[in-house]
Amino acid sequence: MERRNFIGALSLTGVFGLFSPKTVLSATTTIEAPNRLKNDREYWYKLLYKIASPVVENLANGTLVKNMPLITAPKFDSRSPTVSYLEAVGRTYAGIAPWLALPDDATAEGALRKKLRLQAVQGLDNCFAPNSPDKLNFSKDYQPIVDSAYLAQTFLRAPKALWEPLKTETKQAIIAAFxxxxxxxxxxxxxLLFGSITEAFLLSIGEQHDEARLNEGVDALNSWYKGDGWYGDGPNLAFDYYNSFVIHPMMVDTLAIMVDHKLAKQERYDLALKRMQRYVVGQERMISPEGTYPPIGRSITYRTGAFQALSQVALMHKLPETITPAQVRSALTKVKQNLYDTPGTFDAKGWLQLGFCGxxxxxxxYYTSTGSLYMATLSFLPLGLPASDEFWSAPAADWTAKKAWAAKPFPKDYHVEY
Structure with a gap:
């Protein structure tokens, strides 16, 4: 099994003052069109910084609760709205982790990345400190089960950049919270996979894990597999994006740890990965020639988080043979332009707003609030690949639907049996 080892050197001096979000992307203006930027990668990392920096910078400054607008859905349920802060942290960190795990370099991107990484570590130390104004809620409601899982996935994706540099007392507080x-x-x-991946992280750092909770998610989801790359969300199939928001990425990441610790067979991981690869064939084909995709099912306010599965398979260098890295990059760039360049997506201070396109x-x-929206960062995982990687360096390429509707040759698609 091939698993990525992300490396991130950490220095604590000389970085925080280099940039502010306004010097990178103004919250009140649209992002520069890619033809006015050097390449797609520059568009992606500046856009990710624009999305993530309000969360990370405020957490580093101890002002997340003070400054994050706490906007809830009009029919928000009975849960405490304060869970929104943990949502913002867990989801943002899971999306930025691969990028922050890259080694430092002397580029403008490298300086910006280093700044965000140092703030991210400082922010975690802050919000887990006693009497912190940004202390996160793990003790009330069920929602912390969800976003602890994304925080656990963060540490699995970038252990050297975002786990190892934390203070000892911060690590102890996180372990206790989990x-x-x-x-x-x-x-x-x-x-159920939220519980599994949280326990997988504890297992990965040598902590006592709950074996039943670790196994329950992967066992249950496997029993709900419907075929052709789709798991049921429970016993029934849900035609939405939860196979990408949660199921495939957390199934594969959890099984990777279980295989490493000889708690699952390699064949089980390989099957889960094959199913994920099959699922992303459909994801890539759902992107229209214009760079739009169907607003189906619940949680469409998570925007491009819907493409986490496709993004993660690209990050892992495991794209199916019928999909090139360049066509994924080109397709997702167009999707991001359509969503994030639309007025109203961000408020005047750079926070994501409730909505889909705008x-x-x-x-x-009913469960959506400001913090929920930061699932959007999960489509930026390929930024964890260096600029020299084929994903970034290959010329732009048409994706499947764009080829098909331009009367160009494209690969046929068939049902699979696994």
Whole structure:
């Protein structure tokens, strides 16, 4: 099994003052068109910085609770709105982790990345400190089960950059917070994987893990597999993006740790990866020639987080033979332009707003608030590949739907049996 080892050297001096979000991307202006930038990569990393920096910088300054607008869906349920802060942190960090794990370099991108990484570490030290104004809620509601999982996935994606540099007391506080979730049972759907990946992270750092909770998610989801790359979200199939938001990435990442610790066979990981590869064939084909995709199912306010599975397979260098890295980059760049260049996506201070393409609070689900929206960062995982990688260096390429609707040759697609 091939698993990525991300490396991130950490220096604590001379970086925080180099940039502010306004010097990179103004919250009140659209992002420069890629033809006015050096390449797609520059567009991606500047856009990711624009999305992530309000969360990370405020957390580093101890002002997340003070400054993050806490906007909830019009029909928000009975959970405490304060879970939104943990949502913002867990989801943002899971998306930026591969990029921050790259080694330092002397480029403008490298300086910006280093600044964000140092702030990210400082922010975690801050929000887990006693009496922190940004202290995160792990003790109330069920929502912390979800976003602890994304924080755990963060540490699995970038252990050297975002776990190892933390203060000892911060690590102890995180471990205790993760273990405290065992008094709450995940719901019988994709949530079971949240418990599994959190326990997988604890296992990966040598902490005592809950074996039943570790296995429950991967066992249940495997039993709900429907075929052709799709898992049920519970016993039934849900035609939405939860196979990408949660199921495939967390199934594969959890099984990777289990195989490393001889708690699962290699064949089980390989099968999960094959199913993920099959699923992303469909994801790539769902991107229209114009760079749009169907706004189907719940949680469409998570925007490009819908493409986490495709992004992760690209990061892993595991794209199917029928999909080139360049066509994935080109397709996702166009999708990002369509979503994030639209007025209303960001507020005047750079925070994401409820909506899909632009601002529309009415389409937000009953569990959605400002922090929920930072699932959007999960489509930026290929920034963890260096600029020299084929994903970034190859010339732009048409994706499948663009070829098909231009009467160009494109590969046929067939059902698979695994």
């Amino acid at each position: 273990k405290s979730l065992r008094n709450r049972k995940p719901f019988k759907n994709n949530w 601002h529309d609070a009415e389409i937000a689900d």
